[in-house]
Amino acid sequence: MSRFVDRVVIHVAAGDGGNGCASVHREKFKPLGGPDGGNGGKGGDVVLVVDANVHTLLDFHFHPHAKGTNGKPGAGANRDGANGTDLELKVPDGTVVLDGAGNVVADLIGHGTRLIAARGGRGGLGNASLASKARKAPGFALLGEPGDASDLVLELKSVADVGLLGFPSAGKSSLISVLSEAKPKIADYPFTTLVPNLGVITAGTNVFTMADVPGLIPGASQGKGLGLDFLRHIERCAVLVHVVDCATFExxxxxxxxxxxLEEELARYTPSLGGELADRPRVVVLNKMDVPDAQDLADIVRPDIEARGLPVFEVSTATRSGLRELTFALADVVQKYRDSLPTPEATRIVLRPTAVDDAGFTVVEDPDSEGGFIVRGERPERWIRQTDFSNDEAVGYLADRLARLGVEEVLIKMGAVPGCSVMVGDVVFDWEPTTPAGIAMTMSGRGTDVRLENNSRIGAHERKALKKARRVPGLYGDFEDEDFDGE
Known part of the structure; x- marks a missing residue:
C-alpha cells in the first residue's frame, strides 16, 4: 500500500460542555446558606495545526475519527468543572479543508497555522450564577451545550513554485533528482512516479521549490489515469514546465x-482554490538531448514552440548539459511572479454592531402545522439546549428568558392563540401565554413553577399579584435583567 495519502475524509466531534450544578450551601447553624453550585467546564475543541514535519495525510486514512474531551460538571462549594482538553491534529503545509458540500473552509499554509475544526460546547451555569433578587435559591442549573460535529475533507495541495508536467517517462523525476536533493523513484517504465515529489533548488541567491507530478495523459482532467489525483498539486505553482521527451518512438x-x-487538460481542469492554470507562465524543456537523433528533433520543433511565445531549453539529465541555464531562468520567472503578487494589507479589525431593531430571533408560520409557529435564532435555540425539561423551575426560567427577549409579544402580534404549537429548536410546545417574566418565580418553591401547576392551587395573594401584573403593560416585577449566557 502507498505510504502517501493526499485526500481523506475525517469525522470531527468536539467535546460537550459540562452541566452546571444545583447545590445549596449547608453547614452547622446555616442549614440554608444560599446556592453554591458551580459552572460546568467547556468542551475541548478539535484543532487542525500545520506541522512542517508532516508531509502526508496517511494518519487520517487509518484514524479518521477525532473527538475532543468533554468538560467536567460543576460541583457544590462553588467549584467549577474542568475544561475539556483540546485535540490538536497535525496536518501538512498546504492542506485545504472542505466541508461536505465541497466548499473551501480554509487553506492552511505556513507552519503553525491553526483552524478550529469543531468548537467545544459551552458549560452550563450552576445555580450560584443564576441567583437573582427574584430567584434567591434556584433549584436548577443549566445543561452543558453539545460540541460541534461535522465531516470534513482534507486535500493536500503541494506548496511549490515550479511544477513539472509531462507524459509518463518524459524524464521529470530524473530532472528534479539532478536539480535538487530529492530522490524520487526512477525506472524505465511508465507511471514509475506514483506520488508527487518536492525538491528545493538554489540558483545564486534565489531559492525555490519544484514539484514533480506523476505523468499525465489525455483525459487526465476527467479522471483518466492519475490526473485528477495529482493535478491539484500544481494549483499553487507559479511556473509550469513542460518536460518533453525528444527520444520517444511511440x-x-x-x-x-x-x-x-497537456495544455488541453490544463484548460479543462478547474482549480478549487480559484484562478486558472492556463494563465500561469510556461517553460518548455526538451529533454534527453544525449540520445541520438534527439537533437535533430529539437532543432525541428524549437522554432514552432518559440513562435508560441514559450521559452525553450534543451537539457540532458544524463550529461547534465543545459541545467544551469534552466535553473537560473526558472529562478528569474519565479522572482518576477513573486514581485507581481500584491503586498498583503495589514490586518484590519471590523466591528459590526448589532442593529438596534435586531431582536436576535425570527418567528415564522409553521407550514406543517396549521396555526403553528417556528421560532428561529441563535439565542433561543441555545437556551433550549441548556434547559433541563425534567425540572419545572428550569422550564419556567426558559419561559422568562423567551418573554424578556420578546418572543411572546411577537407571537401575540402574529395571531398566536393559546394551545397552538410553537417550535423552538427541536422542541415543540403547546403555547400558553405566561405572566410577565419574574413575577411567578417569586411565588414558587425550589424546582417548581406555579405557571405549570393547576390554577386552583394559586392563592388569593398570588392571584392579586398576577392581576396587577396583567393590568400594567411592561411590568416585569422586581428582578434583574438576567441573560445568564456566560457572555
Whole structure:
C-alpha cells in the first residue's frame, strides 16, 4: 500500500460542555446558606495545526475519527468543572479543508497555522450564577451545550513554485533528482512516479521549490489515469514546465502534440482554490538531448514552440548539459511572479454592531402545522439546549428568558392563540401565554413553577399579584435583567 495519502475524509466531534450544578450551601447553624453550585467546564475543541514535519495525510486514512474531551460538571462549594482538553491534529503545509458540500473552509499554509475544526460546547451555569433578587435559591442549573460535529475533507495541495508536467517517462523525476536533493523513484517504465515529489533548488541567491507530478495523459482532467489525483498539486505553482521527451518512438507522438494534449487538460481542469492554470507562465524543456537523433528533433520543433511565445531549453539529465541555464531562468520567472503578487494589507479589525431593531430571533408560520409557529435564532435555540425539561423551575426560567427577549409579544402580534404549537429548536410546545417574566418565580418553591401547576392551587395573594401584573403593560416585577449566557 502507498505510504502517501493526499485526500481523506475525517469525522470531527468536539467535546460537550459540562452541566452546571444545583447545590445549596449547608453547614452547622446555616442549614440554608444560599446556592453554591458551580459552572460546568467547556468542551475541548478539535484543532487542525500545520506541522512542517508532516508531509502526508496517511494518519487520517487509518484514524479518521477525532473527538475532543468533554468538560467536567460543576460541583457544590462553588467549584467549577474542568475544561475539556483540546485535540490538536497535525496536518501538512498546504492542506485545504472542505466541508461536505465541497466548499473551501480554509487553506492552511505556513507552519503553525491553526483552524478550529469543531468548537467545544459551552458549560452550563450552576445555580450560584443564576441567583437573582427574584430567584434567591434556584433549584436548577443549566445543561452543558453539545460540541460541534461535522465531516470534513482534507486535500493536500503541494506548496511549490515550479511544477513539472509531462507524459509518463518524459524524464521529470530524473530532472528534479539532478536539480535538487530529492530522490524520487526512477525506472524505465511508465507511471514509475506514483506520488508527487518536492525538491528545493538554489540558483545564486534565489531559492525555490519544484514539484514533480506523476505523468499525465489525455483525459487526465476527467479522471483518466492519475490526473485528477495529482493535478491539484500544481494549483499553487507559479511556473509550469513542460518536460518533453525528444527520444520517444511511440506512434502519433511528437513534442508539439504532447504540449497541445497537456495544455488541453490544463484548460479543462478547474482549480478549487480559484484562478486558472492556463494563465500561469510556461517553460518548455526538451529533454534527453544525449540520445541520438534527439537533437535533430529539437532543432525541428524549437522554432514552432518559440513562435508560441514559450521559452525553450534543451537539457540532458544524463550529461547534465543545459541545467544551469534552466535553473537560473526558472529562478528569474519565479522572482518576477513573486514581485507581481500584491503586498498583503495589514490586518484590519471590523466591528459590526448589532442593529438596534435586531431582536436576535425570527418567528415564522409553521407550514406543517396549521396555526403553528417556528421560532428561529441563535439565542433561543441555545437556551433550549441548556434547559433541563425534567425540572419545572428550569422550564419556567426558559419561559422568562423567551418573554424578556420578546418572543411572546411577537407571537401575540402574529395571531398566536393559546394551545397552538410553537417550535423552538427541536422542541415543540403547546403555547400558553405566561405572566410577565419574574413575577411567578417569586411565588414558587425550589424546582417548581406555579405557571405549570393547576390554577386552583394559586392563592388569593398570588392571584392579586398576577392581576396587577396583567393590568400594567411592561411590568416585569422586581428582578434583574438576567441573560445568564456566560457572555
Amino acid at each position: 506512434d502519433g507522438r511528437d513534442p508539439l502534440s504532447d504540449i497541445d494534449a
